[in-house]
Amino acid sequence: MPYTAEQPKRRESNEELRARIPGWGADLDPKNRPAVPRERFDPGATGAHWDFPERQPEKRPRERSIEHKFLPPVFGTSSPLKGLSGVMRRYAYRTYSEAQAAHWLILLASDRVDAVESHLRSFVSLRPDxxxxxxxxxxxxxxxxxxxxxxxxxxxxxxxxxxxxxxxxxxxxxxxxxxxxxxxxxxxx
CATH class of the missing domain: 1.10.287 (Helix Hairpins)
Structure with missing residues (x-):
């Protein structure tokens, strides 16, 4: 059947499916949904004292996609950008959207450049690769x-x-x- 915009007709109704398959359609009616109490907005029940969590201080400029207005409240800083690979990553995030192949190709190339930089850095250390x-x-x-x-x-x-x-x-x-x-x-x- 080719794709069409209209929804295909069902062979069985909801009631027939529910009678034949135990538990079918449990999420159709909010009264039957097991996660509904968690989906209700009730800030008093969670104990949260904020509408938006405190932001982690950004000590160095971080890379982020041009689609996002700001960084999330907490972000990783375990491997800061460095060298030519860091320049390439910053360029990819600053210039291209995450939906463009160029963004990801530059990030892949920067990973390879980072590997070469790490190998070269190991030669000047006391324990080379x-x-x-x-x-x-x-x-x-x-x-x-x-x-x-x-x-x-x-x-x-x-x-x-x-x-x-x-x-x-x-x-x-x-x-x-x-x-x-x-x-x-x-x-x-």
Missing amino acids: NPITETGVRSELTRHGYASRVGRNRADLKHQWIDPILVAGPWIAAGGLVFAVVRAVARRR
């Missing part, structure tokens, strides 16, 4: 990685061949770049 242990390569060799996949009809077997390229590729490219730069500097001296 270790791609062998953090990507699970070592556990593939020591924890029966191959045996857990063969004969189990797992979906990840289809893309298993490209996983090493995607995981190790950026590290190998970065290593090659560092090698080329060091070699070029050594040749000039």
Whole structure:
């Protein structure tokens, strides 16, 4: 049946359905609805002393969609925006609506940029990233990685061949770049 604006006719009436199916239509009549007392506006019953809750102080400007007038009363601040990825996120929220694909594509790209920034930041710290242990390569060799996949009809077997390229590729490219730069500097001296 193609979509039409008019509502299709029912085969059975409400009374026939209620007689045939126990509990059918419990939410049609407000007297029968179990959540109706909660849906009634009664501020005295909740103990709330406010019409709108106190707002959390905004210590730094926060990103928010252009559709929203203001931030909610409480918002997360666990990972503040930083670096180029923060600039990209602010731009996405300031420029595009959440209904536009550009908004979400910029946010996805900023996540990738944030991952690269985190990797680079780890190199200047005392504990740089270790791609062998953090990507699970070592556990593939020591924890029966191959045996857990063969004969189990797992979906990840289809893309298993490209996983090493995607995981190790950026590290190998970065290593090659560092090698080329060091070699070029050594040749000039």
